[in-house]
Amino acid sequence: MSFWLLAFCFIALFLLPLAIGLFGTLLPALNYLPSLGHNELSTTAFSTLFNHPTTFSATWLTLRVGWISTFISLCLALFLFACFYLRPSWRWINAALSPVLATPHAALAVGLSFVIAPSGWLLRLTSPALTGFDYPPNWQTTQDPWGVSLILLMVLKETPFLLLMLLSAAKSVPIKQTITLAQSMGYHSSIAWLKLVLPQLLPPLRLPICAVLAWSLSAVDVSVILGPSTPPTLSVLVYSWFNDADIALRLQGAAGAIWLLGLNLASIAVLFVLPRIAWPWLQGWLVNGQRRGLLSHINKLGTAVAVSYLILIISSLFVLAIWSITKQWRFPDPLPSQWRLRYWQQTLDQFSPTLINSLSLALLSAAIALLLSVVILELETRQAQIAKHRANPLRYVALFYLPLLIPDIAYLFGIQVSLVFTGLDGQYLPLLWGHLMFVLPYCFLSLAPYYRRFDSRYWHQAMLLSGSPWRSFFQIKLMMLLPALFSSLALGFTVSMTLYLPTLFIGGGRFPTLATELVALVAGADRRLIAVYALLLQGLPLLMFVAALALPRIIFRHRKGMRI
Numbered sequence: 001m002s003f004w005l006l007a008f009c010f011i012a013l014f015l016l017p018l019a020i021g022l023f024g025t026l027l028p029a030l031n032y033l034p035s036l037g038h039n040e041l042s043t044t045a046f047s048t049l050f051n052h053p054t055t056f057s058a059t060w061l062t063l064r065v066g067w068i069s070t071f072i073s074l075c076l077a078l079f080l081f082a083c084f085y086l087r088p089s090w091r092w093i094n095a096a097l098s099p100v101l102a103t104p105h106a107a108l109a110v111g112l113s114f115v116i117a118p119s120g121w122l123l124r125l126t127s128p129a130l131t132g133f134d135y136p137p138n139w140q141t142t143q144d145p146w147g148v149s150l151i152l153l154m155v156l157k158e159t160p161f162l163l164l165m166l167l168s169a170a171k172s173v174p175i176k177q178t179i180t181l182a183q184s185m186g187y188h189s190s191i192a193w194l195k196l197v198l199p200q201l202l203p204p205l206r207l208p209i210c211a212v213l214a215w216s217l218s219a220v221d222v223s224v225i226l227g228p229s230t231p232p233t234l235s236v237l238v239y240s241w242f243n244d245a246d247i248a249l250r251l252q253g254a255a256g257a258i259w260l261l262g263l264n265l266a267s268i269a270v271l272f273v274l275p276r277i278a279w280p281w282l283q284g285w286l287v288n289g290q291r292r293g294l295l296s297h298i299n300k301l302g303t304a305v306a307v308s309y310l311i312l313i314i315s316s317l318f319v320l321a322i323w324s325i326t327k328q329w330r331f332p333d334p335l336p337s338q339w340r341l342r343y344w345q346q347t348l349d350q351f352s353p354t355l356i357n358s359l360s361l362a363l364l365s366a367a368i369a370l371l372l373s374v375v376i377l378e379l380e381t382r383q384a385q386i387a388k389h390r391a392n393p394l395r396y397v398a399l400f401y402l403p404l405l406i407p408d409i410a411y412l413f414g415i416q417v418s419l420v421f422t423g424l425d426g427q428y429l430p431l432l433w434g435h436l437m438f439v440l441p442y443c444f445l446s447l448a449p450y451y452r453r454f455d456s457r458y459w460h461q462a463m464l465l466s467g468s469p470w471r472s473f474f475q476i477k478l479m480m481l482l483p484a485l486f487s488s489l490a491l492g493f494t495v496s497m498t499l500y501l502p503t504l505f506i507g508g509g510r511f512p513t514l515a516t517e518l519v520a521l522v523a524g525a526d527r528r529l530i531a532v533y534a535l536l537l538q539g540l541p542l543l544m545f546v547a548a549l550a551l552p553r554i555i556f557r558h559r560k561g562m563r564i
Contacts (some may be wrong), residue, residue: 014277015158017415018402022261024414028254033417043254046334052252054231054257056163062234063263065147066217069154076155076208076305077162078201082193084177084300094167095304100160100313101491102545106518107223107538108529109153112143114323116149119331121319127332136331143228150227156313158212158455162205168449169204173197191497195286202275208266208445213403217264218318218407221500221519238409239501254413261410268405269452315540324529333401341527347536351517356511358497359540365435367494369443370485376444377451412505419506426482426508434506435499439492446491450484482555486548494541514540 027033031042076172084090115121119136127133142149175197182192223233230236238260241253327340371556413436419425458480462472478485500515514537521530 004354014397014440015402016434017437020409022406022415022419022514024413024417025257025411027256028251028413028417031251033251033254036250038251045251046259048252049255049259054237055234055256058231058237059259059263060232061231062149062217062260063267065150065233066156066213066267068215069151069211070213071153073158073162074205075213076309077147077161077166078092078198080159080302080309080520081163081166081278082190082197082307084306086172086179087202090105093163096310097160097164097167098487098490098545098549099542100157101164102538103157103313103317104494104495104515104537104539104541105153105157105219105499106221106225106498106515107320107534108157108313109222109508110522110534111320111538112153112312113148113226114188114319114527114531115312115316116141116152121315121322121334124332125334133332140319142226145228145230147228147233150223150233152324153222153223153226154216156309156316158216159309162208162212164446165205165208166201169201170430171449171453172204173200178261191290199286200350206272208269211401212242213271214264214407215266215407218260218409220409221498221515224519225522226260234263235407235409242409242413250413257407257410260407262296264407264410300345312390320531320538321532323527324535326528330353343526343532346530347529353537353538354514354517357511358515361432361435361503361511361513362493362540364432365439365496366443368436368488369440369492370447370489372440373447374451374485376493377448378473381451390419391409400444403437404441408501412501416505416508419508425506426510428511431503431507431511436497438502439495440500442495443488443492450481454481483548483552486551487545490541490548493544497537497541 028038031040031044040158080093082091114122116140117136118141120141123131123133123136131137178196178200179189179192182196185190187195218235218236219233220239223236227233227236234256238253238256241249241256244253322336323447324343325339325341326336327342329336329340412434416425419427419430422436455478459472459477462476463469464470465476475521498515499511499513500519503511503513503516514533518530518533518537521533
């Protein structure tokens with residue numbers, strides 16, 4: 001079997017469920033669902049959707065939240081990267097990326113709500129001395145109708161991801177030499193970043209920005225926790241129709257899912273068209289020779305912005321730890337008056353199946369995704385060596401990113417219908433496959449830059465000494481890539497731990513995980529129990545990232561000159 005055919009089989013393995021899911025959602029959206037007695041194609045479901053009183057208000061809210069959060073996240077990532085990348089303090093920011101990336105969206109959303117709520121820790125620390133409040137004020141700081149708290153959460157979570165993608169893109173751009181050359185010609189460093197460095201960094205960021213925008217437009221779990229409810233975001237509205245007791249609303253939900261898919265695709269198209277529209281306007285500014293401007297003084301705010309960002313992240317996670325061991329905490333006391341571990345004991349006694357489901361799905365899907373990523377990348381390397389100067393036939397690996405660019409609710413319902421039809425719904429292997437669809441792109445995305453930059457001369461030298469391609473591959477190449485492999489595994493583990501909709505739709509509700517249980521508890525459970533589940537959901541990925549950083553150092557501790 002050729003390299004090309006084998007790679008095509010891998011891709012088809014993961015694109016087939018996506019195609020089946022989209023088709024299985026499109027048919028009910030066109031009013032065709034024989035199990036409910038609808039046997040003729042029509043646009044009735046779309047007419048019902050657009051006549052619903054909250055559809056367009058939810059659509060506008062979704063577009064506003066998605067675009068604003070993506071724009072702020074990109075600007076903040078570019079600003080922090082420009083301020084700190086060439087400074088010694090960058091290593092501290094770089095070290096903080098992994099813990100923040102390891103924090104699941106739902107856990108951070110719960111912690112943020114505990115900080116900024118009217119009875120949250122922020123007002124507890126400032127009341128009554130600064131605010132005069134002896135009781136929580138009647139403010140709507142979470143689930144506000146404008147979606148500000150949801151935007152804040154998305155910015156906090158997606159900025160580190162874009163920073164990581166910037167760091168990967170920067171490895172192919174001579175940033176230091178470019179800044180030095182621009183400064184020798186009288187340009188301020190901030191102007192040099194904007195005019196010379198930024199145009200080189202943005203093209204590799206197109207796919208990550210599209211993924212961030214797609215997630216911001218279609219997120220369900222964090223929208224349930226922090227998003228408004230009157231109206232909710234479009235994804236939450238569609239999800240409520242799928243879960244409604246009136247099964248006839250499944251058709252309306254399918255139409256809403258296709259509508260959300262159209263919004264996502266249109267938004268991504270606009271994202272690709274915007275640079276072409278803006279280029280004629282920006283081209284004159286780029287070459288006008290202006291060496292200083294108002295932006296020359298903005299980098300002084302970098303430290304304040306970075307510190308404020310880290311304080312908000314740390315406080316969101318620290319308040320979870322406080323609530324998890326609280327017995328009594330009255331407003332406006334800054335700390336609890338009584339402490340108790342009862343909720344930890346109660347949860348640890350009862351959540352064993354949930355923990356087993358979460359860990360098994362995360363470990364298996366991450367391990368399989370890492371293995372497939374290595375196989376595809378190695379095939380790409382071998383084929384590039386054979387083809388040499390010809391075009392790489394494995395460029396279509398970008399298709400692996402499709403699950404990140406399409407709203408999961410747009411095809412999960414179709415997958416669920418297909419599984420019910422085949423009798424495979426609610427089984428473990430289809431659920432593992434569903435997790436793998438989302439984990440594989442992230443593993444591939446994180447591993448590919450390191451794998452492609454590997455110096456093949458090490459492998460060829462090992463071949464001369466050993467004569468065995470397998471020994472050279474396992475003992476030299478994989479060992480030198482071990483830190484990247486462990487990091488990719490930890491990222492895949494984290495992605496699987498956070499999956500909410502795939503677990504519910506494909507698992508049929510029979511495999512509770514920490515993510516699904518946490519979102520269910522947010523609806524009305526005790527804050528202390530919510531905090532315990534949020535800490536567990538946050539702690540396991542963090543431990544995985546710590547292990548990914550520590551294991552290579554332990555393995556290479558006796559190897560001279562190995563710097564990890």
